[in-house]
Structure formats: C-alpha cells, structure tokens
Amino acid sequence: MNNTLKFQAALISTAVIAIVQPQVSVALSLEEVSRIAEEITVLILGPSAPGSGIIISRSGNTYSVLAAKHVIQSTNPGEETDIVTYDRQQHRVDTRKIQKFYGVDGGNNPVYQQ
Numbered sequence: 001m002n003n004t005l006k007f008q009a010a011l012i013s014t015a016v017i018a019i020v021q022p023q024v025s026v027a028l029s030l031e032e033v034s035r036i037a038e039e040i041t042v043l044i045l046g047p048s049a050p051g052s053g054i055i056i057s058r059s060g061n062t063y064s065v066l067a068a069k070h071v072i073q074s075t076n077p078g079e080e081t082d083i084v085t086y087d088r089q090q091h092r093v094d095t096r097k098i099q100k101f102y103g104v105d106g107g108n109n110p111v112y113q114q
Contacts, residue, residue: 044067
C-alpha cells in the first residue's frame with residue numbers, strides 16, 4: 001500500500017469513528033441552574049416601573065441586557081437608568097445605546113459598563 005492509500009484509509013477510519021461515537025451530555029444540577037439564573041438576572045430601575053432583564057452578552061467590561069419592552073419603553077436617551085446585578089452593585093445604563101425592537105415585546109437591550 002502506498003503512502004496516499006494509507007493516508008486515505010486513516011482519514012476514513014477517523015471519520016467513521018467520529019461519526020459513530022455517541023455524544024455524552026451531562027445535565028446541570030438544579031443548584032447550578034439556579035446559580036446561573038441568579039447571576040444573569042438583573043433589576044432595571046428607570047423612569048418606568050422597576051423591571052427585570054437578563055445579561056445576554058459581555059464584551060470586556062460592557063454588558064448587554066435583554067428586557068421586555070414594557071420595562072424600558074419610556075426610557076429616552078440621556079435619562080437616568082440603573083441596573084442592579086446579583087451582587088447588589090448598581091450600574092448606570094448608557095441609555096443612548098438602548099436598542100428598541102419594535103413590533104415585539106421581547107426586547108430592548110440596555111448596555112451598561114462595570
């Protein structure tokens with residue numbers, strides 16, 4: 001068998017093994033899910049009634065939070081709005097960066113920096 005055939009045989013064997021091997025997933029415990037949920041849930045304090053949201057992304061020390069439309073619908077750029085995180089730290093929202101998604105009650109995206 002020449003080197004090309006050996007290489008092709010090795011690739012086919014590797015591909016078959018990768019396809020046949022079952023994927024094992026391990027569920028998180030109730031305590032782990034609760035801890036994660038607590039850490040990503042935030043309180044939003046603005047001109048509207050207080051509401052909640054969840055942290056959906058982080059880039060450096062800038063966090064994006066997803067909230068229902070009614071939570072920050074009356075927040076205008078420049079108005080004071082704060083987010084309280086699970087560690088009871090209060091963070092100012094840059095209200096100029098709020099993205100309102102019209103036509104759905106699923107979200108506005110206040111951004112704050114830690």
